[in-house]
Amino acid sequence: MAYLDISHLEKSFGVNHVVKDFSLPIEKGEFVSLLGPSGCGKTTVLRMVAGFESPDRGAIRLEGKDMVPLRPNQRNVGMVFQAYALFPNLTVAQNVGFGLRIAGVDSAESKARVAQMLDLIGLPMAEYGDRYPFQLSGGQQQRVALARALAPRPRVLLLDEPLSALDAKVRVRLRGEIREIQRQLGITTIFVTHDQEEALSISDRVVVMNAGIADQVGTPFEIYNRPATPFVASFVGTLTPFEARVLDPATGTVTSGGLTLNLGRPLPSQAGATVPIALRPEAVQLGRASGREIVLPATAHSVEFMGSVIRVRAEAAGQTFLLDTFNRPDSPPPQPGEPVEISFSGRDVIVIGA
Amino acid sequence: MTRVLAWAALIFGMLYFLLPLVGMTEFSLSMRRGVYSLDAYGSVLSDPRFWETFGYSVAMAVATIVFGVLLVVPTAYWVRLKLPWIRPYIEFVTLLPLVIPAIVIVFGYIRLYNTSSWLPLTGTPMGTNLLLMFGYATLALPYMYRAVDTGLRTLDVGTLTEAAQSLGAGWGTILFRVILPNVLVAVLSGAFLTFAIVIGEFTMAALLDRPAFGPFMQILGANRAYEPAALAVIAFAITWACMGLIQLVTRLQKHTRAGA
Numbered sequence: 001m002a003y004l005d006i007s008h009l010e011k012s013f014g015v016n017h018v019v020k021d022f023s024l025p026i027e028k029g030e031f032v033s034l035l036g037p038s039g040c041g042k043t044t045v046l047r048m049v050a051g052f053e054s055p056d057r058g059a060i061r062l063e064g065k066d067m068v069p070l071r072p073n074q075r076n077v078g079m080v081f082q083a084y085a086l087f088p089n090l091t092v093a094q095n096v097g098f099g100l101r102i103a104g105v106d107s108a109e110s111k112a113r114v115a116q117m118l119d120l121i122g123l124p125m126a127e128y129g130d131r132y133p134f135q136l137s138g139g140q141q142q143r144v145a146l147a148r149a150l151a152p153r154p155r156v157l158l159l160d161e162p163l164s165a166l167d168a169k170v171r172v173r174l175r176g177e178i179r180e181i182q183r184q185l186g187i188t189t190i191f192v193t194h195d196q197e198e199a200l201s202i203s204d205r206v207v208v209m210n211a212g213i214a215d216q217v218g219t220p221f222e223i224y225n226r227p228a229t230p231f232v233a234s235f236v237g238t239l240t241p242f243e244a245r246v247l248d249p250a251t252g253t254v255t256s257g258g259l260t261l262n263l264g265r266p267l268p269s270q271a272g273a274t275v276p277i278a279l280r281p282e283a284v285q286l287g288r289a290s291g292r293e294i295v296l297p298a299t300a301h302s303v304e305f306m307g308s309v310i311r312v313r314a315e316a317a318g319q320t321f322l323l324d325t326f327n328r329p330d331s332p333p334p335q336p337g338e339p340v341e342i343s344f345s346g347r348d349v350i351v352i353g354a
Numbered sequence: 355m356t357r358v359l360a361w362a363a364l365i366f367g368m369l370y371f372l373l374p375l376v377g378m379t380e381f382s383l384s385m386r387r388g389v390y391s392l393d394a395y396g397s398v399l400s401d402p403r404f405w406e407t408f409g410y411s412v413a414m415a416v417a418t419i420v421f422g423v424l425l426v427v428p429t430a431y432w433v434r435l436k437l438p439w440i441r442p443y444i445e446f447v448t449l450l451p452l453v454i455p456a457i458v459i460v461f462g463y464i465r466l467y468n469t470s471s472w473l474p475l476t477g478t479p480m481g482t483n484l485l486l487m488f489g490y491a492t493l494a495l496p497y498m499y500r501a502v503d504t505g506l507r508t509l510d511v512g513t514l515t516e517a518a519q520s521l522g523a524g525w526g527t528i529l530f531r532v533i534l535p536n537v538l539v540a541v542l543s544g545a546f547l548t549f550a551i552v553i554g555e556f557t558m559a560a561l562l563d564r565p566a567f568g569p570f571m572q573i574l575g576a577n578r579a580y581e582p583a584a585l586a587v588i589a590f591a592i593t594w595a596c597m598g599l600i601q602l603v604t605r606l607q608k609h610t611r612a613g614a
Contacts, residue, residue, distance in 0.1 A: 052516055072519040083510055085517040089535040099521035145517075152521065 003028035009058035020212040029186040033199035036209035078149030082161040084141040086133040093129035099152035117147040139170040159191040208232045233352045239278040261346040276352040283348035284323035292343035300334040382583035394584035411567035415552035418490040419545045422498045430502045448499040456557040489558045494548035505540025546596040
């Protein structure tokens with residue numbers, strides 16, 4: 001059995017069925033993200049693991065022991081909140097030591113542990129230990145909250161959108177630090193976020209949730225490249241969806257908008273069936289390139305300069321294609337309305353749900 | 355023109371409030387014919403009944419504050435955390451003491467808890483003291499509840515509670531180590547208001563026949579000329595000292611942002 005085994009959870013608030021038959025086994029030391037739009041039930045799952053909500057049905061087993069009957073303060077589960085939730089009347093060191101004091105750890109040991117935790121999050125005791133939360137920036141406060149959650153050596157760490165209240169730069173840096181600390185300590189972690197980039201960059205596995213159901217569970221690579229449902233495909237990353245008719249499932253040949261595409265892999269569908277397919281913007285290239293056998297004349301429609309990448313919306317064969325091209329100082333992007341050529345390979349076509 | 359009117363209104367208001375005080379103070383200093391003296395104050399302060407009744411009222415005020423805090427803080431916390439829909443009703447109940455005169459409350463008490471009732475609290479001095487303390491707590495309830503509830507509004511009570519729970523804290527720890535210290539300023543301002551109310555209260559103490567400061571002021575007022583004025587000035591000074599202390603503790607709170 002998995003270290004943390006969530007099985008068949010159900011939860012309703014009144015007539016609102018927010019979590020439907022949710023199961024997720026998590027291995028020790030794993031970093032799992034629950035990703036989905038607001039209201040998809042991800043936070044409710046996390047709160048059930050923490051003990052702040054009790055499931056209508058289902059079990060949450062930690063090391064084989066059912067946690068559902070335990071109160072939140074008996075579970076030894078650390079939690080970090082979006083709103084930091086540091087105790088305003090306590091200093092940084094007292095905040096981090098709060099859980100240790102309750103656990104009855106003696107003061108010398110507690111002091112050492114607090115210092116160790118503050119070092120880990122890069123806010124050394126000597127400089128930051130005596131400050132109050134209001135004297136820290138948002139990023140620093142969230143680091144202290146992380147140290148506070150980790151200090152009593154919880155069995156599981158729960159992160160409830162911990163980065164959502166921070167500015168973009170701090171967010172990216174802190175997420176790297178969280179992952180680094182998680183690896184160092186080897187602590188089993190569940191991370192809730194609505195930000196797909198965050199989930200993909202930080203996780204061992206991602207659970208994409210939609211309307212209370214886990215649509216897909218997989219590594220970031222799988223989630224991005226082989227989305228199991230149209231929802232996952234549309235929620236994670238950007239893509240251009242198409243409808244295609246299967247010509248020959250054995251060789252993976254389909255037709256869409258008058259184009260015949262060879263996907264280079266067999267399809268589970270029957271000949272004549274309609275399948276949803278899609279292309280990621282980075283699979284389509286401006287101009288010709290070796291290995292991209294399909295070349296189409298197109299018209300550039302809009303050009304979005306995003307820095308390292310330029311996103312072009314182009315029309316070809318009666319379809320709109322999104323494509324990303326790297327910025328190069330010596331080749332300016334096309335002007336809107338300019339005729340261009342685009343190319344891609346059938347092997348890069350994503351078949352949604354296959 | 356408007357500026358002149360504003361100043362005129364201000365000066366009129368200040369005269370309205372200050373003149374009686376000035377007159378009273380002046381009178382309290384005039385015991386000795388022809389010169390100002392502190393004779394009236396000396397006479398009041400050397401009266402043993404002053405110290406007895408004042409001490410009694412201070413003790414009652416402290417007991418009332420402790421009881422009020424233990425009653426109001428957990429209630430206001432619980433209402434905010436778990437029963438937010440009940441808040442308007444609780445607020446209405448806490449406002450009732452402002453509407454119902456103290457004399458009605460105390461007559462109710464006497465009817466309910468007299469020596470021939472099922473709980474004869476008025477039968478012993480200690481029981482009567484207890485009853486008086488409950489009465490004082492009721493009188494102070496509107497101020498105490500409002501102060502604490504306002505203090506709680508500045509906190510994210512729900513998330514702080516969950517954070518403490520996830521760190522292993524039980525309800526006692528959450529209340530006394532997390533919630534109470536963070537609403538301490540509000541609790542203290544409620545406490546000083548309670549103190550001022552209890553020190554000056556007359557009706558309840560008189561009708562329950564307890565040796566409190568209020569009834570002593572009344573007795574003195576009925577029998578002497580200059581001393582009551584001196585006593586009134588002393589009572590004012592105590593009330594103002596309480597107000598000053600509220601300001602002071604608000605400033606001294608070190609974990610809140612200066613000026614916020």
